[in-house]
Amino acid sequence: MTQALILVDQRDNVATALRPLEQGESFELELEGTRDTVQAAQAIPFGHKVALTRFGEGDAVIKYGEVIGLATKTIEEGEHVHIHNVEGPKRQGRPR
Amino acid sequence: MKFLGYRRNNGRVGARNHVLVFPTVICAAGVAEIIAREVPGTIYVGHQHGCGHLGPEREHMLRTMVGSCGNPNVAGVLLVGLGCEMLTAELLAGKLKDEGQRVEAITIQTMRGTGEAISEGTELARKLLDEARTAEREPVAVSELMVGAKCGASDTLSGLTANPATGVASDILIGKGGSAIFTETPEMLGAEHVLAKRAASEEVQRRIWEITSRTEERIKAMGLDIREAEPGPGNIEAGLTTLAEKSLGAIRKGGTAPIVEVVDYAQRPSRKGLVIMDGPAHDVVSVTGMVAAGAQVVVFTTGIGTPVGSPIAPVIKVSSNSGLYQRWEGNIDVNAGAVLDGEETLDSMGEQIFEEVLRVASGEMTKAEILGHQEFAIHTIAPTV
Numbered sequence: 366m367t368q369a370l371i372l373v374d375q376r377d378n379v380a381t382a383l384r385p386l387e388q389g390e391s392f393e394l395e396l397e398g399t400r401d402t403v404q405a406a407q408a409i410p411f412g413h414k415v416a417l418t419r420f421g422e423g424d425a426v427i428k429y430g431e432v433i434g435l436a437t438k439t440i441e442e443g444e445h446v447h448i449h450n451v452e453g454p455k456r457q458g459r460p461r
Numbered sequence: 462m463k464f465l466g467y468r469r470n471n472g473r474v475g476a477r478n479h480v481l482v483f484p485t486v487i488c489a490a491g492v493a494e495i496i497a498r499e500v501p502g503t504i505y506v507g508h509q510h511g512c513g514h515l516g517p518e519r520e521h522m523l524r525t526m527v528g529s530c531g532n533p534n535v536a537g538v539l540l541v542g543l544g545c546e547m548l549t550a551e552l553l554a555g556k557l558k559d560e561g562q563r564v565e566a567i568t569i570q571t572m573r574g575t576g577e578a579i580s581e582g583t584e585l586a587r588k589l590l591d592e593a594r595t596a597e598r599e600p601v602a603v604s605e606l607m608v609g610a611k612c613g614a615s616d617t618l619s620g621l622t623a624n625p626a627t628g629v630a631s632d633i634l635i636g637k638g639g640s641a642i643f644t645e646t647p648e649m650l651g652a653e654h655v656l657a658k659r660a661a662s663e664e665v666q667r668r669i670w671e672i673t674s675r676t677e678e679r680i681k682a683m684g685l686d687i688r689e690a691e692p693g694p695g696n697i698e699a700g701l702t703t704l705a706e707k708s709l710g711a712i713r714k715g716g717t718a719p720i721v722e723v724v725d726y727a728q729r730p731s732r733k734g735l736v737i738m739d740g741p742a743h744d745v746v747s748v749t750g751m752v753a754a755g756a757q758v759v760v761f762t763t764g765i766g767t768p769v770g771s772p773i774a775p776v777i778k779v780s781s782n783s784g785l786y787q788r789w790e791g792n793i794d795v796n797a798g799a800v801l802d803g804e805e806t807l808d809s810m811g812e813q814i815f816e817e818v819l820r821v822a823s824g825e826m827t828k829a830e831i832l833g834h835q836e837f838a839i840h841t842i843a844p845t846v
Contacts, residue, residue, distance in 0.1 A: 368803050412617035412700030431655050433706035453703035
């Protein structure tokens with residue numbers, strides 16, 4: 366059976382769609398050994414990300430176990446996470 | 462854990478037993494190619510360098526050529542020089558002998574034309590091949606292996622399946638005392654803080670900032686701000702939201718181990734573990750650099766498909782999706798698309814790639830080897846004069 370979503374790292378709070386997801390579709394994901402269900406709140410294109418949790422403005426979006434960006438507005442669980450609601454992290458840690 | 466490798470006189474271990482015919486300058490390339498053709502079983506390694514190198518590029522080229530000919534996969538090498546070039550056969554032969562490499566050299570200008578050079582070179586190449594014949598594989602610890610990781614002709618899935626699975630294989634190898642090396646500095650931009658965090662020492666951390674800053678400055682000098690330009694429209698359409706996300710997908714092929722060293726292009730690491738090589742993202746140029754740095758095997762992930770191999774090291778192709786694997790079965794060794802099909806997890810896929818590395822290091826041919834792919838290209842760092 367083809368998987369619909371992939372979680373690269375157990376710390377991630379977004380998963381990536383491995384096929385186009387329809388609004389209202391539910392998916393089971395294995396998180397830290399337990400199964401969790403996420404429902405697509407809207408259509409998600411192939412290769413795009415879906416929120417596994419609710420994000421407040423400024424919350425870190427985590428993929429590969431690392432911060433890939435910050436939410437620029439509230440994102441509800443199951444919503445599409447992309448450039449319309451996330452901006453890149455500021456240059457981090459560079460000395461001087 | 463062991464694999465079957467060739468223990469060389471200098472203590473290093475090879476996964477192949479190649480005899481190379483290597484021109485030290487492009488002007489000698491024609492003669493070298495004819496010699497290799499005359500002696501089936503030898504490998505001609507063509508390139509367009511060896512002369513006209515400005516400033517630091519001379520050392521850079523010398524290091525790359527010596528590293529390529531001195532890779533432990535090489536049982537012996539015939540150097541073919543012209544005579545008046547910057548990097549002569551005599552110069553390279555001296556460096557290689559110092560490293561304990563079996564080497565013969567001819568200089569065309571000291572002979573009665575190319576006719577004598579070809580007949581002399583042919584004799585020497587046959588002698589090297591005859592010597593190499595006696596080498597036998599023996600069980601050696603996997604800690605002797607250094608595996609290069611590369612991604613090219615990538616797709617949306619490369620960063621989700623093939624790269625993370627290759628990273629798992631890298632972590633397994635390092636856990637057993639071996640080494641992994643990855644490069645493509647431009648693809649580290651946006652994720653340099655993640656790499657810096659994984660540095661095993663302050664010096665390594667400083668070097669990570671140094672190579673990424675320098676690469677960003679070089680790109681800027683050509684009029685492009687990578688933080689404005691990336692991810693590009695195509696990336697965004699494919700689902701990549703930020704530069705950090707794009708780069709994380711690329712560096713994941715190096716796994717999650719601490720970074721023990723940052724080396725220059727084609728520089729041999731002095732430590733075991735996960736190593737970063739500063740270098741471009743160009744597929745053939747980066748494979749050439751990692752092999753010159755000593756990698757005996759390369760794992761190359763691809764989503765769209767690329768045929769490239771190496772004249773010196775076996776290149777294992779890992780597809781990111783089953784569609785590519787089905788269309789390109791003759792070119793792809795391992796299908797990480799099985800993760801998407803629900804047949805494998807990233808961890809089990811990584812174990813499969815690790816096992817494939819051991820089989821290939823022990824002698825199993827890769828698809829690129831079967832098809833005869835021997836692409837070779839050296840990074841240039843200065844205009845040719």
